[in-house]
Amino acid sequence: MTANLHANRAVELSAFLPINTPMTDLPFWKTKTLPEMSDAEWESLCDGCGKCCLVKLEEEDTRELFVTRLHCKLFDTKTCQCKDYPNRKQYVPICVKLTPEIVATVDWLPQTCAYRLVHEGKDLHDWHHLISGDRETIHREGWSCRNKTVTEEGVDDEDIFDYVIDWFHGPTKRTRKRQLLPRK
Numbered sequence: 001m002t003a004n005l006h007a008n009r010a011v012e013l014s015a016f017l018p019i020n021t022p023m024t025d026l027p028f029w030k031t032k033t034l035p036e037m038s039d040a041e042w043e044s045l046c047d048g049c050g051k052c053c054l055v056k057l058e059e060e061d062t063r064e065l066f067v068t069r070l071h072c073k074l075f076d077t078k079t080c081q082c083k084d085y086p087n088r089k090q091y092v093p094i095c096v097k098l099t100p101e102i103v104a105t106v107d108w109l110p111q112t113c114a115y116r117l118v119h120e121g122k123d124l125h126d127w128h129h130l131i132s133g134d135r136e137t138i139h140r141e142g143w144s145c146r147n148k149t150v151t152e153e154g155v156d157d158e159d160i161f162d163y164v165i166d167w168f169h170g171p172t173k174r175t176r177k178r179q180l181l182p183r184k
């Protein structure tokens with residue numbers, strides 16, 4: 001019944017700044033396809049949402065995907081990063097390294113994933129660090145899973161479904177301003 005799918009990117013701080021193409025002044029994600037990007041451009045594209053490190057379930061018959069708030073045992077929910085990205089395969093052999101080919105074929109990336117957006121010909125969201133200039137924006141505005149997840153370790157298979165979430169493709173908290181209703 002289940003498939004446990006993982007992928008995440010390690011991103012260097014030095015790669016956060018937008019890299020503009022000299023002829024057009026347009027940022028690289030608007031002028032290049034994923035296969036055309038340099039390693040630095042590719043790495044800088046990851047928004048660090050951490051959603052690809054969540055445990056996912058696939059219904060065998062319908063192939064329907066369910067995503068949980070259980071995170072991979074190597075994920076740190078406070079930093080929203082892999083604890084040991086260079087050596088992760090030793091601990092999590094099924095961890096998937098994203099490539100343009102994988103982005104084009106899988107159905108388990110959030111609709112907000114920057115790789116998925118570029119592959120689909122869409123622009124990045126305004127909370128993406130390459131737009132906002134601040135790696136914290138995604139967390140402040142509730143689009144990452146920082147501090148919203150718990151480890152998969154110790155959770156029995158039959159209990160995993162209890163952790164299914166409805167915010168995989170959206171913000172983890174309400175970003176809409178709530179209206180204060182008058183008191184009676």
Ligand code: SF4
Nearest residue numbers: 046047049050052113
């Ligand atoms: S879902 Fe996409 S943007 Fe988010 S952490 Fe994973 S690879 Fe990066």
Ligand code: SF4
Nearest residue numbers: 006008053072082095
């Ligand atoms: S090994 Fe690291 S990159 Fe891979 S799913 Fe786990 S936390 Fe994410």
